[in-house]
Structures are given as C-alpha cells and as structure tokens.
Amino acid sequence: MWTWFYKLASPPHVYSVAGAFAPWFLGLAALTLGFGVIDGLAFAPPDYQQGDAFRIIYVHAPAAWMSTFIYTTMAVAGAIGLIWRIKMGHAVAAACAPVGASFTVLALATGSLWGKPMWGTYWAWDPRLTSELILLFLYVGVLSLRSAFEDAARGDRAAALLAIVGVVNVPIIHYSVVWWNSLHQGATVAKLGKPSIDTAMLWPLLSMLLGSMLFFGAVLCFRLQGEVLNRERQASWVRQALKS
Amino acid sequence: MNGGGFWAMGGYARYVWPCFALAAVVFAWNLMSARRYHAAARLRARRALIMEAAEGDEHRS
Amino acid sequence: MSVGPFEAFWLIMRRELTLSFRRPEQLLQPLVFFLIVTTLFPLGLNLQLSLLRDMSPGVLWVAALLSSLLSLDALFKSDADDGTLEQLALGGQGLTLIVTAKTCAHWVVSGAALVLVAPLVAIALNIPTGAFATMMVSLAMGTLTLSWLGAIGAGLTVGLRRGNVLLSLIVLPLAMPLLIFGAAATDRAISQVSTAGALYFLAALCVFTCTLAPFAATAALRITLE
Numbered sequence: 001m002w003t004w005f006y007k008l009a010s011p012p013h014v015y016s017v018a019g020a021f022a023p024w025f026l027g028l029a030a031l032t033l034g035f036g037v038i039d040g041l042a043f044a045p046p047d048y049q050q051g052d053a054f055r056i057i058y059v060h061a062p063a064a065w066m067s068t069f070i071y072t073t074m075a076v077a078g079a080i081g082l083i084w085r086i087k088m089g090h091a092v093a094a095a096c097a098p099v100g101a102s103f104t105v106l107a108l109a110t111g112s113l114w115g116k117p118m119w120g121t122y123w124a125w126d127p128r129l130t131s132e133l134i135l136l137f138l139y140v141g142v143l144s145l146r147s148a149f150e151d152a153a154r155g156d157r158a159a160a161l162l163a164i165v166g167v168v169n170v171p172i173i174h175y176s177v178v179w180w181n182s183l184h185q186g187a188t189v190a191k192l193g194k195p196s197i198d199t200a201m202l203w204p205l206l207s208m209l210l211g212s213m214l215f216f217g218a219v220l221c222f223r224l225q226g227e228v229l230n231r232e233r234q235a236s237w238v239r240q241a242l243k244s
Numbered sequence: 245m246n247g248g249g250f251w252a253m254g255g256y257a258r259y260v261w262p263c264f265a266l267a268a269v270v271f272a273w274n275l276m277s278a279r280r281y282h283a284a285a286r287l288r289a290r291r292a293l294i295m296e297a298a299e300g301d302e303h304r305s
Numbered sequence: 306m307s308v309g310p311f312e313a314f315w316l317i318m319r320r321e322l323t324l325s326f327r328r329p330e331q332l333l334q335p336l337v338f339f340l341i342v343t344t345l346f347p348l349g350l351n352l353q354l355s356l357l358r359d360m361s362p363g364v365l366w367v368a369a370l371l372s373s374l375l376s377l378d379a380l381f382k383s384d385a386d387d388g389t390l391e392q393l394a395l396g397g398q399g400l401t402l403i404v405t406a407k408t409c410a411h412w413v414v415s416g417a418a419l420v421l422v423a424p425l426v427a428i429a430l431n432i433p434t435g436a437f438a439t440m441m442v443s444l445a446m447g448t449l450t451l452s453w454l455g456a457i458g459a460g461l462t463v464g465l466r467r468g469n470v471l472l473s474l475i476v477l478p479l480a481m482p483l484l485i486f487g488a489a490a491t492d493r494a495i496s497q498v499s500t501a502g503a504l505y506f507l508a509a510l511c512v513f514t515c516t517l518a519p520f521a522a523t524a525a526l527r528i529t530l531e
Contacts, residue, residue, distance in 0.1 A: 026275075033271075037264070042250065052254035059267040082524075099274055106270045110263040117259050130481070137478035144474055148465050157528040158461045162475060165457060165521055172482075215271065222278035229285035233292045242290055 009086045012237040015228045018221035025218035032211035040204035047201075056114040058204055062212040063107040067135060068170050070100030070216065074142070075167040078160025090156035091231060093163060094146065095223035099216060101139035108132060119183055127176035128184040131169055138166040152231070313398040314406045321410030331379075332414055335372040336422055342368040343426045354431045361430035362491035365440070366447070366484050368426070369419055373448055374476060376415045377455035378469040380407060385463045385530060401523045408456045408522070416448025432495060439494035443504060446511040447487040453518035454479045460525030483510060 007013045040058035047054035074096035081089030111129065112122045123129065142159050149155030177184055197205070232238060253260040308316065325332055346364045347357055384390040384407075394400045420441050427440060458476040462468035490503035 041264075046254060051256060053256035053259055055253065055260055056263045059263050063267070063270075098277070102270050102274055106267060109266055113259045113263050117256055130485070134478045134481050137474075141471075141475045141478060144471055145461060148462070148468075148471055154528060158525065161457075161521065161525055161528060162461060166479065215274075219274045219278045222275075222282045226278070226281040226285035229282075229289045233289050234296075238289050239293055242286060242293070 009088055011088065011091075011228050011232045011235065012241060014088050014091070015225055015237075015241055018224045018228075022218050022221035022225075025214050025221060029211050029214035029218055032207050032214060034211075036204045036207035036211055040208065044201045044204055045198070050118060053114065053117045054201075056110055058208050060107060060110040060114055061205060062208045063103050063110060064132065065209060066212050066216060067100055067104040067107050067132070068173055069213075070096050070103060071135060071139070071163070072167060072170055074100060075160075075163040078156075078163045082157055082160045082164070087231060088228075090153075090160060091224055091227040092220070093160055094156065095220055095227050097139060097143050097146070097159075099219055099223070101136065101143065104132065104136045104139060108136065115183075124183050126183045127180045128173060128182055131173045131176055134169055135166075135173060138162075138169060142166070308398070310398060310402055313396075313402055317393070317403055317406035318410045318413075321407055322413065325410070325414045331376075332418070335375045335415055336418055338375055339368050339372040339419060339422065340426060342371060343429060347430070358431045358433075358495060361427070361432050362440075362488040362495065363484075364430060365423065365426060365432075365444075365491065366488045369423075369444060369448060370451065370477070370480055370484060372419065373415055373451050373455065374473050376411065377452075377459050377476070378472055380411055380456060380459040381463045381526065382459075385526075390526070390530065400526060401519050404456060404460075404522050404526065405519050408452050408519075411456075412449050412452040416445065416452055419448055420444045432491070435497070436491060436494035439500050439504070440491045443487045443490040443507055446504075446507050447483050450483055450507075450511045450514045451476075451480055453514045453522070454483075456522040457518055457525055460522045461529060463526070463529050483507070486510065 008017075036058060040055055044055070046052050074093045077089045077092035077096065079089070080086050081093060108129075111132075115124070116122050142163050145162055146155045146159035149158060176182060229238065251257060251261075343364055346360065350357075350360075352360070381390060384393070390403070393403050423441055423444055424437055427437060432440065454476050455472070458472045458479075461475060462472045465471060486503050486507045490500050490507060493500045493503055
C-alpha cells in the first residue's frame with residue numbers, strides 16, 4: 001500500500017512523476033488564478049472601510065501564505081534528507097528555496113503597498129512584519145549556505161540544518177497577531193469557525209490560494225527535475241529519460 | 245464599479261495595480277527561472293553522456 | 306585513565322580559557338569594538354542627552370551583537386583546522402560535551418566580559434544607574450543565547466572561505482528576537498516600567514536555545530567535518 005511512498009525516494013521515479021504532473025498543475029493553476037484575479041478585481045464588492053484597496057488581499061494573502069508554507073516544506077524535506085538520508089529530500093529542499101524567497105519578497109512588497117493607504121506608512125516594526133522580514137533573511141541564509149560548499153552533498157546537509165533551525169520563525173509569524181497587539185489584522189480564513197469575511201469576497205481569495213499552491217506545484221516539479229538531473233548526472237536511467 | 249471606473253480602483257489605483265503587476269512579475273519569473281533551470285540541467289546531463297560515450301570509444305579504439 | 310563528563314567539561318573549559326588568555330589582545334578586540342561602536346552612534350547622530358537615552362538600549366544591544374559576532378568565527382576554526390576537534394571527539398566524551406565546553410568558554414571571555422564593561426558604555430549613553438541591573442541581566446542572558454546561536458552558525462561555516470560573512474548572515478536573523486526583547490527590557494527599566502515580561506521572555510529564549518542548540522551545533526559540526 002505504501003509503495004507509492006517508498007518510490008518517491010527513487011530519482012528516476014521522481015523525475016518522471018514530476019514531468020507528468022507539471023503540465024496539469026500549471027494548467028489548473030492558470031484557470032484558478034485567472035478566475036481569482038478577474039473575480040477579485042472586477043466582481044467582488046468593495047470593502048466598506050477600505051474601498052477598492054482591499055483587493056490587494058488577492059495577491060498579498062496568497063503570497064504570505066506561500067512564503068511560510070514553502071519554508072515549512074523546505075524544512076521538512078531537508079529533515080527527511082538529513083535524518084533518513086534520502087537524497088530526494090535535499091532535492092526538494094533545494095528546489096523550494098528560491099521560489100519561497102520570491103514569494104516572501106512579494107508578500108513584503110504588496111503588504112507595504114497596502115500599508116500605505118491603510119495605516120499611513122509603508123513599513124512598521126510590528127511583530128508580523130518583522131518576523132516575515134526575518135523569514136526572508138533566513139531564505140537568503142539557506143540559499144547562500146548551500147552554494148558556499150564545494151561538496152554539494154555537504155552543502156545540502158548544512159542548508160537542511162539551517163532550514164530546520166529557522167523553522168521556529170514560522171509559528172511566530174502565524175501567531176504574532178494573537179500574541180501581541182499588532183497593526184496587522186488577525187486571521188480571517190485560517191482559523192476555526194466561520195471566516196470573518198463576506199462570501200463574495202472569499203471565493204476569489206480561496207481561488208487565488210488554491211491557484212498559488214497549484215502554481216507552486218508546477219514550479220516545484222520543473223525545478224525538482226533540474227535538481228534530480230544535476231545530482232544524478234552519471235546514473236544509467238538518465239540516458240533513457242533524456243530521450244523523452 | 246464606482247468612482248472613476250475600474251482602472252481607478254476607487255482612488256487607490258497607484259497601490260492596487262503595482263501590487264498585481266509585481267505579482268505577475270514574480271509568478272512569471274518563477275515559471276521562466278524553473279524551466280530554464282531544468283533546461284540547463286538537461287543540457288549538462290546530455291553533455292556528460294556524450295563525453296562518457298566519447299571516452300568509451302577512445303578506450304575501445 | 307578515564308575521565309567523567311564533568312571533569313572532561315572543566316578540562317576543556319580550562320584549556321579554552323588558557324588558550325584565550327595567552328593572547329590577551331584577541332580578548333580585548335571585541336570589547337574595544339563594543340566601546341567604539343557605541344561611541345559611533347552619539348557622534349554620528351549628534352543627539353541631545355535625553356534623546357540619546359531613548360536610543361541607548363538599542364544602540365547597546367546592536368553593538369553587543371556585532372562585537373559578539375567578531376569572536377564567533379574563531380570558535381571552532383583553529384581546532385578544526387589542525388584536527389584537534391576530531392581527536393577530542395574520538396576521546397570518548399562525545400562531541401556535544403566538547404561543543405558545550407567550548408561555547409561556555411566563549412561566553413565567559415566575550416559575553417561575560419561584555420556585561421562587565423556595559424556599565425561604562427551605559428554611562429556614555431546616559432542610561433540612568435537604576436536601569437543597570439536589568440541591563441546587565443538582560444545582556445548576560447542575551448549574550449549566552451547569542452553564543453549558542455553563534456555556535457550553530459560557526460559549526461555550519463567552519464572551513465568555508467569567507468565563512469565569517471556567511472556566519473553573520475546566518476546568526477543575525479536568528480538573533481533578532483533576542484535584540485527586540487533585550488532592548489525592550491532595558492528600555493522599560495529606563496522608563497521605570499515593569500521589566501518582568503521582557504526579562505521572562507528573554508529567559509525563555511535563553512533556556513530554549515541552551516537546551517536545543519548544543520545538539521544543533523554538534524550536528525552542524527558533524528556535517529561540515531566528516
């Protein structure tokens with residue numbers, strides 16, 4: 001029953017599965033993102049307090065969610081590589097890092113642009129914003145550390161350890177609005193109970209969240225294929241795989 | 245839509261549109277960069293295979 | 306002749322301290338750096354004494370952070386370079402013990418020294434003497450936490466070219482919560498408001514780090530050295 005799981009440790013299997021899933025992820029992502037953007041920009045009603053500026057949520061919230069989700073994925077994948085010595089874990093972690101960093105930049109930038117009309121400032125040293133900025137620094141640290149090693153395997157292991165150490169920041173980001181008096185608003189969707197947002201505004205948001213996850217899936221597949229090839233260049237299955 | 249039409253975003257246009265533009269850039273960069281990474285890896289692997297085949301021929305001849 | 310773990314710990318600590326004191330200039334450098342950096346802020350900003358007081362907790366803590374980073378690079382470097390670390394690890398006491406002893410010795414010569422010098426700096430920054438106790442306690446806990454975070458970073462970067470830049474890049478983001486609460490504790494002491502919350506949080510960070518960091522630092526060394 002678990003054979004599909006064990007097979008994920010095998011590079012040729014990962015390479016072909018990633019290749020098969022990627023176009024589907026991409027196509028579905030295009031549909032859901034397209035729907036989300038159009039619905040969110042054109043059809044969702046304007047907020048009674050924030051007017052049309054609230055529409056920034058349709059890019060900011062997915063970006064922020066992805067930044068922490070990808071970091072956690074990277075840390076878990078690195079842990080799998082470190083503890084069970086499964087090389088594909090390191091491959092996934094390496095593939096995640098640049099994508100997650102870009103989403104963190106997007107979250108910070110869109111948040112900043114949203115902050116100006118809403119709070120009157122482009123930046124505040126508030127717990128959530130600060131911990132998100134720390135997340136960006138952690139991503140940069142992981143990327144720099146991995147590339148600093150000449151021995152790629154050692155670089156993978158060091159980067160995995162750093163990612164695991166830094167994962168402490170992720171719950172801090174999520175709970176910062178609960179633990180401290182923060183400028184940033186509290187959770188609207190990711191909490192127990194009814195979401196505190198109007199349904200007509202909620203649908204495009206969910207669509208953007210789903211679309212971003214699917215998009216990440218597609219990008220991860222492409223990068224993962226690259227990582228697998230770079231690590232397994234000498235293996236015999238590569239010749240067969242490259243013919244396709 | 246109100247207050248100046250769709251593009252004006254109720255007066256917040258200079259905040260809303262750059263956000264969506266940035267998002268488009270980030271998504272596009274991710275996709276292009278990932279595909280480029282895969283293509284470069286494929287190229288390097290092909291070259292490695294060719295070198296290996298060439299060395300094999302040298303040994304035999 | 307077998308040595309118990311506590312004896313081994315003290316032996317290694319004594320070794321580290323002896324080696325450190327053999328080069329007193331090396332010990333003084335971070336302290337002098339601390340003093341210089343704290344003078345830079347008042348000079349550069351040309352503030353009135355009252356404004357300086359408001360900024361002082363942050364200035365003090367940033368300077369402490371940066372000067373601690375200076376000495377972290379050397380934590381494992383020379384022993385890793387000449388193979389002493391591996392020999393010690395083979396000695397049967399385990400790498401974690403060695404790492405703990407080395408980090409504690411590092412804190413004694415850098416963090417503890419910083420805490421002792423801090424009152425001088427505090428006077429220069431116009432911090433009222435009533436806040437000194439909180440300041441020194443918070444610095445003591447903060448520098449200990451920092452020594453441990455630095456041990457993880459040093460373990461990951463030992464043997465890399467330009468490892469010290471990468472070390473800072475790794476350690477500073479992890480140290481940011483420390484900075485926030487440490488400065489907050491001193492700030493509240495200056496404003497004569499209750500410092501309990503900030504100090505407890507700082508203590509929690511310290512305990513959390515001191516418990517888990519030894520294992521992370523050992524794992525880091527195993528990765529980079531094996």
